[in-house]
Amino acid sequence: MRSGKLVLAAGFLVLSIFVFILSLQLPPTRNGVPGPATWPVLVSIVMFISAISLGVKEFFKSNETVIKIIGKDQIRVYISMTALFAYLVSMMLIGFSVSTFIMLYGFITWLGNYKWHFRVICALVITTIVYCVFHFVLKVPFRFGILF
Amino acid sequence: MLVEALNLVLQPSVLLFIILGVAGGMCIGCLPGLTTTMGVALVLPLTFGMDATQSILLLIGVYVGAVYGGSMSAILLNTPGTPASAATALDGYQMAKRGEAGRALGIATTSSFLGGVISCIFLILISPVLAKFALKFSAPEFFMLAMFGLCIISSISGKSMLIGLLSGTFGILIATIGIDDITGSMRFTFNNMNLFSGISFIPVMIGLFAMSQAFVGIEDIFVKSQTTKKLSHVFPKREDWGLIVKNSIGFGSLGAFVGSIPGVGADIASFIAYGQAKSMSKHPEKFGTGLPEAISAPEAANNGVTGGALIPMLTLGVPGDAVAAIMIGALTVQGLQPGPLLFQNDAPVVYAIFIGLLLANICMLVLGLNSVRLFTKVLSVPKQILVPIIFLLCFVGSYALANNVFDVIVMLVFGVIGYFFHKLEVSASPAILGLILGPMAESNFRRALLMARGDYLTFLSTGICWTFFVLILVSLLWPFAQKQWLKRKHA
Numbered sequence: 001m002r003s004g005k006l007v008l009a010a011g012f013l014v015l016s017i018f019v020f021i022l023s024l025q026l027p028p029t030r031n032g033v034p035g036p037a038t039w040p041v042l043v044s045i046v047m048f049i050s051a052i053s054l055g056v057k058e059f060f061k062s063n064e065t066v067i068k069i070i071g072k073d074q075i076r077v078y079i080s081m082t083a084l085f086a087y088l089v090s091m092m093l094i095g096f097s098v099s100t101f102i103m104l105y106g107f108i109t110w111l112g113n114y115k116w117h118f119r120v121i122c123a124l125v126i127t128t129i130v131y132c133v134f135h136f137v138l139k140v141p142f143r144f145g146i147l148f
Numbered sequence: 149m150l151v152e153a154l155n156l157v158l159q160p161s162v163l164l165f166i167i168l169g170v171a172g173g174m175c176i177g178c179l180p181g182l183t184t185t186m187g188v189a190l191v192l193p194l195t196f197g198m199d200a201t202q203s204i205l206l207l208i209g210v211y212v213g214a215v216y217g218g219s220m221s222a223i224l225l226n227t228p229g230t231p232a233s234a235a236t237a238l239d240g241y242q243m244a245k246r247g248e249a250g251r252a253l254g255i256a257t258t259s260s261f262l263g264g265v266i267s268c269i270f271l272i273l274i275s276p277v278l279a280k281f282a283l284k285f286s287a288p289e290f291f292m293l294a295m296f297g298l299c300i301i302s303s304i305s306g307k308s309m310l311i312g313l314l315s316g317t318f319g320i321l322i323a324t325i326g327i328d329d330i331t332g333s334m335r336f337t338f339n340n341m342n343l344f345s346g347i348s349f350i351p352v353m354i355g356l357f358a359m360s361q362a363f364v365g366i367e368d369i370f371v372k373s374q375t376t377k378k379l380s381h382v383f384p385k386r387e388d389w390g391l392i393v394k395n396s397i398g399f400g401s402l403g404a405f406v407g408s409i410p411g412v413g414a415d416i417a418s419f420i421a422y423g424q425a426k427s428m429s430k431h432p433e434k435f436g437t438g439l440p441e442a443i444s445a446p447e448a449a450n451n452g453v454t455g456g457a458l459i460p461m462l463t464l465g466v467p468g469d470a471v472a473a474i475m476i477g478a479l480t481v482q483g484l485q486p487g488p489l490l491f492q493n494d495a496p497v498v499y500a501i502f503i504g505l506l507l508a509n510i511c512m513l514v515l516g517l518n519s520v521r522l523f524t525k526v527l528s529v530p531k532q533i534l535v536p537i538i539f540l541l542c543f544v545g546s547y548a549l550a551n552n553v554f555d556v557i558v559m560l561v562f563g564v565i566g567y568f569f570h571k572l573e574v575s576a577s578p579a580i581l582g583l584i585l586g587p588m589a590e591s592n593f594r595r596a597l598l599m600a601r602g603d604y605l606t607f608l609s610t611g612i613c614w615t616f617f618v619l620i621l622v623s624l625l626w627p628f629a630q631k632q633w634l635k636r637k638h639a
Contacts, residue, residue, distance in 0.1 A: 004572050005311075012314045019321055019336070027333055032602015036328040036335055039590040040321060047317040054310040067571050073367045080366050081564055084539060088556060091543075104536050111369055112532035122533060130540055138197045140548045 004067045009055035016047035083107070096142035100127045153499030156201045157507065165202050166504060169209020170511040175526045176210065177217020179534070180227040184214035184414070185357045185470040190538065192350065192474055193545030200482040200497050205504035207478055208454075211471050212264060212508040215414050215450050216516060219256040220524055223443075224249055232414035232453075235422040235446035242438030254384040255440050256447045257516035259396050263448030264509035266400030267407065267455025271462075272502050274408075275491075278463040282488035287596035288606050292616035294589035297410045297466040300623040301581045309627045312578045315569070319582020320589070322347055330594060342554040349583045350477050351546040351559040356576040357470065358545075359559060360566025362538040369531050382520045388440050395425065395444040403452020408459040410581070413469040414450040421449030455505055461486055462498060465588065470577045473584055481549075 019040055026037035068074055083106065090099040104123035108114065114122075134140040142148075156162065169191070176187030191210050195203035218233030223240035236256060243252040285293065298320070302312035325336045326346030337343040384392060399421040406417040425445035426435045435442050457468030458475075465487035467473035476486050484494055491498055515523075546559035569576050600606035607613055 008311070008314070008572050008574065012318070015318070015321070022336060026335060027331060032597065034594050034597050034602075036331050036333040039593065040324045040335065043317050043320045043324070043586075047314060047321070050310050050313040050317065054308075054314065057310065069571065076369070077363050077366050077567065080363065080539075081567075084543075084560060088543070088553075088560065092553060100540060104540065107536035107539070108533060111366075111535070112530065114532075126537055126540065130544055133194075134544050134548060138194065138548060140544070141551055144553070 004069075005058040006055060009051045009058065012047055012051040013055070016044040016051060019044040020048070080107075092144050093146070095144065095147035097127055097131055098147045100130070149495055149499055152496040153503055156496055156500040157205070157503045162202050162205055162504070163507070165198075165206040166209045166508050167511050167515075169206040170213035170508055171515060171523075173210035173213020173215075174217035174220070174512070174515060174523050175213075177214035177233075178220040178229045178523055178526055179529070180221050180225070180229055182229070182534075182538075183357070183361060184211060184218070184230050184232065185474070186361045186538075187214045188471050188474045189354050189358045190541050190545060192354070192478055193541075193548040195478055196481060196548055200479065200484055200494075201500045201504075203478050203482055204475060204497070204501055205508070207475055208501065208505055209508045209511070211475075212451065212454050212505070212512050213515075215454055216257070216260040216264075216447075216512050217523070218450075219260065219443075219447055220253065220520065221527060223252045223256060224524060225527065230414075232418050232450040233446075234415065235418040236443055236450075238422070238436050239438050239442035242436065243440075243443070246438055248438070250382045251385060251388070251440075252438075252443055253382045253520055254517065255388055255392060255443045257382070257513060257520070258384055258392050259399075259444040259447040260451040260516070261509050261513040262393065262396030263400035263403055263451040264454055264512065265506065266397060266448075267404035267452040268502065268505045268509065269455075270401070270404040270408075271455040271458055271505065275459055275463050275498070275502075278459065279488045279491040282464055283492075285488070285612065287592040287599060288609060289612045289616070291589055291592035291596055292607060292613050292620070293464060293466060294585045294592065296616045296619050296623065297460075297585050298578070298582060298589070299620045300410050302578045307573055309624070311572075311574050315574050315576065316578035316582040319579035319584075320586035321582075322352065322579075323349075323583050323586030324590070329591060342552070347558055347583075348549060348555060349580065350481070350549050351555040352562045352583060353470075353474055353477065353580055354542050354546050355559040355562025355564075356566040356569070356580060357474075358538060359542045359563025360570055360576070362535050362542065363563065363567040364570055365531060365535045365538070369535065382517055391441055392444050395441055396448040399425070399445045399448040400452040403449035404456035404459075406449070407453030407456025407468055410460055410466055410468055413457075414453040417453045418446035418450040421445040451509070458501070458505070462490060462501070463488060467581060467584060470580060473577075473580050476584055 023037040023040040023044065027035045029035045029038055087099055087103040101123050104126055105119055108119045108122055135142055172191065173187055176182045177184060188207055188210050191207060195206055214230060215232055218228055218230030219236045219240065221227050221229040222233040222237035223244050226237050226241035228234040228237050240252045240256065243249065298316050302309060302316040325343055327344055328335055402421055403417045406420060422442060422445055425441050426432045429435065429441065457472045460466040460468050461472040461476060465476065465485065467476055479486050484490060484497065542559060542563065543556055546555045547553065549555055566576055596606050608617060
């Protein structure tokens with residue numbers, strides 16, 4: 001956990017410096033009236049100080065609890081994240097309904113242990129319900145992709 | 149006013165949405181791994197096409213139902229459906245093991261109902277007075293209020309105040325993206341058109357609260373729950389009623405008070421109530437062995453929070469907890485701005501919320517006492533099907549906000565960030581509160597300085613400002629004082 005917190009502190013430290021530098025390019029404060037840069041600069045300074053304090057506090061901490069980041073269970077999460085980014089791309093290229101059916105069928109097959117016809121019915125029913133509720137009832141247009 | 153509000157609430161469609169909301173919330177709440185915040189975030193996109201009253205009352209229904217629903221799995225499986233029910237599991241499961249699951253559920257249901265009603269009374273009595281007082285606020289007071297909200301949330305939510313501050317400032321910085329309202333300058337947009345109007349906080353909330361939880365669900369997808377206990381009749385015994393009423397009045401009020409403090413949610417309220425009930429008990433040593441008062445106290449308190457959390461949200465525009473933050477989103481989508489002016493400009497909607505909260509609690513009582521067996525069937529829905537459905541709802545929900553794929557990308561990115569926040573024990577609530585309160589704080593900060601011609605002492609120019617200043621100091625110093633006190637106690 002200690003190394004994780006150090007990485008977290010470093011991440012926020014970099015973000016605060018980045019925001020601070022970008023803010024300097026914005027119009028400055030005039031006649032005591034704050035410009036668009038004042039607020040982000042103030043917030044980035046608070047973030048910088050907090051990140052440094054967290055880093056120092058964690059650096060001198062002795063107890064180390066382990067955060068599971070590359071275990072079997074976590075790899076399953078990273079695969080899911082990648083699959084969802086792929087689903088987003090395929091949704092725009094192929095279309096909402098077909099991509100959603102494939103995504104649901106894929107996940108249920110991968111995570112569960114069901115017979116193929118149950119998986120097909122399940123994916124089909126969920127896709128149809130969600131499509132009908134959002135498209136016909138809530139009037140959300142799903143107009144993208146070459147199919148539907 | 150009351151007649152107008154009743155006209156709004158007593159429409160069949162609104163009543164139906166309240167019932168559906170409570171039933172849906174109970175289903176979400178009783179499923180371990182699905183939190184109240186996640187449930188409300190998932191239902192939010194469904195409200196975009198509704199009018200303001202239908203929308204907010206559906207969400208209130210889900211909120212009330214989910215906070216109560218967590219007690220079902222806590223009692224039957226020893227696995228709290230939501231963090232707010234963790235205290236209930238301590239004695240509830242012991243009663244279920246003794247074959248008194250029905251009695252325990254009956255106590256939980258009636259206590260939750262009475263706690264909810266008490267909080268509703270608090271909301272009705274306090275909100276108009278507070279809103280009237282808040283009308284005296286000008287830019288410096290609103291800035292100090294926003295800062296107080298951010299400071300208290302950063303110091304209370306999560307395990308570390310520093311991490312809370314980092315999470316809160318992260319949210320504030322995200323809120324600065326887009327065209328500056330006062331000067332029209334582009335801030336951090338990188339010439340990306342999608343960023344010109346800033347990042348909408350609804351996809352961020354869906355990502356941080358729903359998508360990230362679904363990723364956590366993937367992580368422990370093969371963890372099996374224990375079997376459900378058999379249920380006898382779900383109604384409290386005659387000897388339990390005195391205890392239920394006594395506890396509900398006391399701990400429901402405590403829950404309402406705790407809920408009104410920004411950043412303190414139902415989970416903290418229920419543990420405070422459990423601790424108080426134990427210290428007040430004639431036989432504290434029996435706590436944890438299945439005592440009715442140990443179920444009644446936390447359940448009254450956690451449902452007491454529901455009304456309490458709405459007090460700062462409706463009167464000041466400062467959310468009491470993450471669910472109230474989502475409700476601010478729902479009201480904003482409907483063109484309503486929570487805060488003191490809401491009571492002047494849209495009073496019927498405010499009173500409809502009061503009545504709706506009361507009806508949601510009645511609905512929860514009726515469904516809880518009559519259909520608990522039906523709701524426990526939800527516990528058998530496999531995670532392998534549930535998690536992909538949540539993925540899909542997150543995608544469609546964030547797209548439905550503005551029919552914009554960019555919002556889906558934002559949701560997905562924040563889902564990933566939320567997952568790592570979870571792993572590193574970073575509370576996402578301060579980030580959301582930063583995102584909501586950041587623009588309020590900045591615009592009032594700049595307006596106050598404009599009015600005072602750059603004099604920073606304007607932020608300490610009135611008694612209200614000084615009060616908030618003291619409260620900010622207390623909220624920031626409180627964790628250190630608490631640590632010192634605990635150190636001395638253990639020494």
